[in-house]
Amino acid sequence: MTVRKVTSKISRRAFLKGSITAAGSVVATTSIARAAKSLSSEKKEPLVTLLDISKCIGCEECVYACQEANADKYPEPQKPFPKMYPSRVPVQDWSDKRDVTDRLTPYNWLFIQHASATVNGEEIELTIPRRCMHCENPPCVKLCPWGALKQEDNGLSRIDSDICLGGSKCKKVCPWDIPERQTGVGLYLDLLPAFAGNGVMYKCDRCYNRLEKGEVPACIEVCPEDVQTIGPKSEILKKAHALAKEMNGYIYGEHENGGTNTIYVSPVPFEQLNKSIENGKGKPHLNKVKNMMSDGTNLAKAMLIAPLAGVAAAFGKFYLSSKEDK
Amino acid sequence: MKTTGKLQKYIYAITLLFITLSGFGQMPIFKRYYIADLPGLGWLAQFYVTHIMHYIAAIVLITLVIYILFDFILNRSGLNRITGTGYFKIAILTGLIVSGGLMVIKNLPNIYFGHTAVIVLDLVHLSFCMMLLFVSLYSVIRKKRWVS
Structure with missing residues (x-):
């Protein structure tokens, strides 16, 4: 488990910030301002982020920028936690492990995954920023029984921590198991804490509040290598394909779970990266993912036929009975 | 028949x-x-x-x-054959189907419902469900029929 003290975080940040600022602050500021302006004016098409893995150096600047930007959204649980029944209900407490950065936690919504691969006979190390994929049709949002999650028309999905009861259904239906739970916080404490709910779920909200102000998400703004780009879907997909063609690379996220608003481009096949990365709890895989909502969508179409079938059956019966009467 | x-x-x-x-x-x-x-x-x-x-x-x-x-x-x-309990259950079923139908639409890709609308829909659908269960139970116990 990678744990970094706050003190070292500050000094490292200061160091990196100093050198990066000196190198290209003017260029960065101008491009970010341009991106922010375009984000505020283009609301109809979903916004998509493009991550060029070949550029990522694994400096974790995005991780700490995320923590800094979202610190006021993090849970402050009340202790001791109320006793929950039955005993199988797990207590999940990350409040004493807030510095963990090598996996997703309620206090760390973005982490860097490490992979090694062989390209042209040469062994290379790749680092991949991982967080919520912000699916086009997010099962977490659509299947939450309380409507605690919301999807905005700019394509981001987020959890309302004031409404979430921490049942963890969003995590179970998420193909990447992204949301993480913190016990001892949220609405369930005011309802029946012993018998229903178990805290609040947390995940990347793609800095919705920054986007509302026309700013880009913190992880994008801070990246010294410009790994991430954000923009309208059609534009980003065009860029992703051009980039993949240029590096003879591969794309992940375009078709996974029926399409996501996060597109990774890598010089190495994702099947190969998936074998190399450490995955498990809080560490999402890079497998191919089928559209988890497609069965429901197909049945919804069948539901349109249901009334017609009912009418047809009634008329059929009426026709047969009137024939019998004759 | x-x-x-x-x-x-x-x-x-x-x-x-x-x-x-x-x-x-x-x-x-x-x-x-x-x-x-x-x-x-x-x-x-x-x-x-x-x-x-x-x-x-x-x-x-x-x-x-x-x-x-x-x-x-x-x-x-003849509509006059429908009992009071029958009318009540018809109203609840209509509410269930309409709210459920809206939830199905909400679950389709590229459909964005307002957050409050989603919460209200969830609660309304659950309330209709509870009402139908209680009325159905009452109908079974008291032998109340749909039509007379």
């Missing part, structure tokens, strides 16, 4: 059972309370299965309701 009526009753009862189980299965309660550990009920803890089951049961219910409605109209059975 009697056979059709009985068949309708059985289909309605089985649909109601599955739609209720799969509906409550949308909430993460069956595993927590060991119900999904009972033989044959493991599917209640699998959210994609309960989701699909709920949709299938809804398709059967909508087909049945529309069939009975049109059968009633075509046979000129």
Whole structure:
């Protein structure tokens, strides 16, 4: 488990910030301002982020920028936690492990995954920023029984921590198991804490509040290598394909779970990266993912036929009975 | 005629059972309370299965309701035959189908419902469900029929 003290975080940040600022602050500021302006004016098409893995150096600047930007959204649980029944209900407490950065936690919504691969006979190390994929049709949002999650028309999905009861259904239906739970916080404490709910779920909200102000998400703004780009879907997909063609690379996220608003481009096949990365709890895989909502969508179409079938059956019966009467 | 009526009753009862189980299965309660550990009920803890089951049961219910409605109209059975309990259950079923239909639309890709609208829909659908269960239970206990 990678744990970094706050003190070292500050000094490292200061160091990196100093050198990066000196190198290209003017260029960065101008491009970010341009991106922010375009984000505020283009609301109809979903916004998509493009991550060029070949550029990522694994400096974790995005991780700490995320923590800094979202610190006021993090849970402050009340202790001791109320006793929950039955005993199988797990207590999940990350409040004493807030510095963990090598996996997703309620206090760390973005982490860097490490992979090694062989390209042209040469062994290379790749680092991949991982967080919520912000699916086009997010099962977490659509299947939450309380409507605690919301999807905005700019394509981001987020959890309302004031409404979430921490049942963890969003995590179970998420193909990447992204949301993480913190016990001892949220609405369930005011309802029946012993018998229903178990805290609040947390995940990347793609800095919705920054986007509302026309700013880009913190992880994008801070990246010294410009790994991430954000923009309208059609534009980003065009860029992703051009980039993949240029590096003879591969794309992940375009078709996974029926399409996501996060597109990774890598010089190495994702099947190969998936074998190399450490995955498990809080560490999402890079497998191919089928559209988890497609069965429901197909049945919804069948539901349109249901009334017609009912009418047809009634008329059929009426026709047969009137024939019998004759 | 009697056979059709009985068949309708059985289909309605089985649909109601599955739609209720799969509906409550949308909430993460069956595993927590060991119900999904009972033989044959493991599917209640699998959210994609309960989701699909709920949709299938809804398709059967909508087909049945529309069939009975049109059968009633075509046979000129007379609205005055419907009992008070019957009217009440019809109103609840209509509410359930309309709110459920809106939730199905909400779940389609590229559909964005307002956050408050989603919460209201969830609560309204759950309330109609509870009402239908209580009224159905009352009807069974007090032997209240749909039509006189």
